Structures are given as C-alpha cells and as structure tokens.
Amino acid sequence: MLLRDIAHLRTGDKGDVSQISVIAFSTEDYALLESEVTVERLLDHLPNISVRHAHRYELPNLGALNFVLEGALTGGVTRSLALDAHGKSLGAQLLDLPVGDAQNLSVMDKAV
Template identity: 60%
Template sequence: MKVRDIAHARAGDKGDVSNLSLIAYRIDDFALLERHVTAERVQAHFAGIVHGGVQRYSLPGLGALNFVMHGALGGGVTRSLALDAHGKSLSSALLDIDIDIDLD
C-alpha cells in the first residue's frame, strides 16, 4: 500500500528547510507509519533533492510524524530555479512511499 492510503500530509517551508507532516487518518494506523516511515527512508526517498539531514519527530497523541528536511529547496523557494519544488510538492511525493504490510 502507499502511505497516502492511511495518511495525509501537510507542508511548510522556510528558507532551504522543508517541514513535512504525515497525519494518520485513523489513530490505529499511526504505529504502521511510525514503523515504516523513518528519517532514513524519507532521506532515501528524496535522494537528489534533499542535500542535508532529515530529522523525524513523533507526535503519537496526534497520530502524526513530522520531518524536517535541511537543504531541500534549492537554496529556498525564492532562489530555486526548480518549478514548484517547495513543500507542498514534496508532501505529495512523501505520500507515494510504499508500505509492505506483509512485514508486520
């Protein structure tokens, strides 16, 4: 399944940092997100786009994960030559990660 099957995303950006949040539709699916959507996996998913570190913050009371991605916006939204490469586009791409539920 895709992450988008069990969660939605929100995004924000400031300078060259993209801040993405995944929020489970159902609190019961939060553990699945937490187990499979790691900082390392997000960094690998955005290889070639994110040139700095990725930090993950867990918000279990909200059923959410927050990812702070440094060096993700080509110097910043107003400096980047990329077309629409800011947080909203990245949050949509984050929802495209595959989760293999057979491993659970």
C-alpha cells in the same frame, strides 16, 4: 498499500527548510507510520533532493510524524531555480511510499 491509504500530509517551508507532517487518518495506524516512515525511507523515496540534515519528530498524541529537511529547497523560494521551490511536491511524492506488506513486494510483484 501506499502511505496515502492510511495518512495525509501537510507541508510547509521557511527559507531552505521543508517541513512535511504525516498524519494518520486513524489512531490505529500511527504505529505503522512510526515503524515504517523513517528518515532513511523518506530520503530513499525522494532521491533527487539534497538534504543537509533531516530530523523526525514523533507526535503520538496527534498520530503524526513531522519531518524537517534542512537544505531540501536548494536555497528557498526566492533563491532557488527549482521548478517547485516550495517543496509541496515532495509531500505529494511521499504519499506514494509503500507501507505495510506493500514494501516487501518485489518490483515485478508490483507491476502485476
């Protein structure tokens, strides 16, 4: 399954910092988010961004994870030449992250 099957996102930005909140649709799925949506997996899934520091904050009472990506917006809205200087597309890309059994499939298995 993909992250979009069990969670939704909210994104925000301030200057050169992008924030992505991953919120489980169901409290039962929070444990899966907590174990599989790590900073490392997020950065591997978004290889085209350059991040100075990445932090993950866990909010179990909300069933959410909050990622703060410093330097992800190449200067921010007013300074970046990036097509999406706000970083909203980062959240849309993250929704395609495989979670659960799907992350263990090989590339060939996913193509079938």
